[in-house]
Amino acid sequence: xxxxxxxxxxTKAAAVLLVAVLATLPAFAQKSKKPMTxxxxxxxxxxxxxxxxxxxxxxxxxxxxxLTPEVVVELQDAGAHDDLIKTLKxxxxxxxxxxxxxxxxxxxxxxAPAPPSPPVLMLETTPPGAEVYVxxxxxxxxxxxxxxxxxxxxxxxxxxRISAPGFDDLSQSVELTAGQTNTLAVALAPQKPVxxxxxxxxxxxGHIAGGSGGSENxxxxxxxxxxxxxxxxxxxxxxxxxxxxxxxxxxxxxxVGFGGGGMCYGWLIIGKDRVxxxxxxxxxxxxxxxxxxxxxxxxxxxLRFRIKDKKYHLMxxxxxxxxxxxxxPGSLRKAFESVGLRSENK
Numbered sequence: 047x048x049x050x051x052x053x054x055x056x057t058k059a060a061a062v063l064l065v066a067v068l069a070t071l072p073a074f075a076q077k078s079k080k081p082m083t084x085x086x087x088x089x090x091x092x093x094x095x096x097x098x099x100x101x102x103x104x105x106x107x108x109x110x111x112x113l114t115p116e117v118v119v120e121l122q123d124a125g126a127h128d129d130l131i132k133t134l135k136x137x138x139x140x141x142x143x144x145x146x147x148x149x150x151x152x153x154x155x156x157x158a159p160a161p162p163s164p165p166v167l168m169l170e171t172t173p174p175g176a177e178v179y180v181x182x183x184x185x186x187x188x189x190x191x192x193x194x195x196x197x198x199x200x201x202x203x204x205x206x207r208i209s210a211p212g213f214d215d216l217s218q219s220v221e222l223t224a225g226q227t228n229t230l231a232v233a234l235a236p237q238k239p240v241x242x243x244x245x246x247x248x249x250x251x252g253h254i255a256g257g258s259g260g261s262e263n264x265x266x267x268x269x270x271x272x273x274x275x276x277x278x279x280x281x282x283x284x285x286x287x288x289x290x291x292x293x294x295x296x297x298x299x300x301x302v303g304f305g306g307g308g309m310c311y312g313w314l315i316i317g318k319d320r321v322x323x324x325x326x327x328x329x330x331x332x333x334x335x336x337x338x339x340x341x342x343x344x345x346x347x348x349l350r351f352r353i354k355d356k357k358y359h360l361m362x363x364x365x366x367x368x369x370x371x372x373x374x375p376g377s378l379r380k381a382f383e384s385v386g387l388r389s390e391n392k
Contacts, residue, residue, distance in 0.1 A: 081110035084117060091124035101130045104137060113138040165222035167196040169206075172233040176210040208232050285317030286381035288373050289363040290349070292323070292330050314349075314360060316381040323360075330358075336385035344375045344382075344389040 082104055090100050111117065113134050121131065169178055174192035178185050181204055188194040201224045207217045213234035222228055291311045310327035321339055325331040334353060341352045347362040362373040379389055 081108040083109075084111040084120075087126075088120065088124050091121065091126055097125060097127035097130045100126070101133050104130070104133060109134060109137055162224040164197055165199060165201050165224055166227040167199060167204075167206075167220065167222060168227060168229040169194045169196065169208075170229070170231040171208055171210070173210055173213065176208050176213075176234065179207040179209070180204050182207070206230060208234060210234055212237055285315050286377070286384070288314040288316075288378065288381075290314045290323070290360040291363060292325060292327070293359040293361065311363075314362075316385060319385050321382075321385065323358075336382075336387055339387060342382060342387050342389050343391045344378050345391060346375060347373070349378060 087100060087104065087109070090103070091097065118131055118134075121134070167180075169188060171178075171188045171192045171194075174188050174190050176188050176192075178188065178194055178196070180196065180199060185196050185198070186194050199222055201222050203219055203221050205217060205219050207215055209215045214237055216232050216234055218230065218232065220228055220230055289311075290313070291309050294309055310325050310330050312323060312325035312327075312331070315322040315324065316336075319336050320333065321336050322333040323331055332353060338353055339351050341350070343350045349358075349360040349362070351358055362378065382389070
């Protein structure tokens, strides 16, 4: 074959190849809107597309494969130049674009919950018509049926007091909860009638025998005077009390319990470790601890003892011989023994 014929043959072959390559590029451009795969890059290089042209394509579309050392060798064998390899490395090292997440739609606003209703206190009282106080503030009065509804109180603990004429007040604590009804039924107790204590009713002071007016018994006048005298612990059941006269040593009337300037009278009260003489003569009255009494002697209805430098001679009155209850030596000894004292002449 002549040189000219061979040249024409090669020119025709090149033209055919160029047409085939140009025909491949539009088809690839249509289907490669997505990043290029390794197979697509190899196909272009193997079909004679220049490495520079492939470089432009991968820059435009990106790649969808990992550029490992093995893949680099494959591409170089298919005709990839160093510039294409460099471009592929740059593209593979870039992070993939992050598609911004769609913003969540805002939740529709929720309506605020309705506030809880206040607590309700239902009262039922016996008797009806009772006054009702909460925390010592009047809130109303129960009706003819004995009922009252209170709905103005805050939740929590409250003190309720019920009052009605002729009945004892009643107080009670209640715990109220918001939105709930609490029922409190109470029955008041009737007040007990007040019984007045009996008051002493002494007989009018009379005169001794031979006098005029009043009782003829000399002890009636004496008891009337003593009934008007009081002493400490007078009403204490743990004390013992004796009607006594105090002989000053100058009276001639001590046998009947009266005398002039030589005698005084009053209560002798023994108990609670003390001894007291409530006398009509302040100079002779005393109230001392029992251990201050010394030289105690009891004989018949006569009682002698000493308090410091002063001597006393007392005589119990209202003896049986004169009418009334006897208050003899036995009773005296027991009374003094209850406070730790014993008669020296027993």
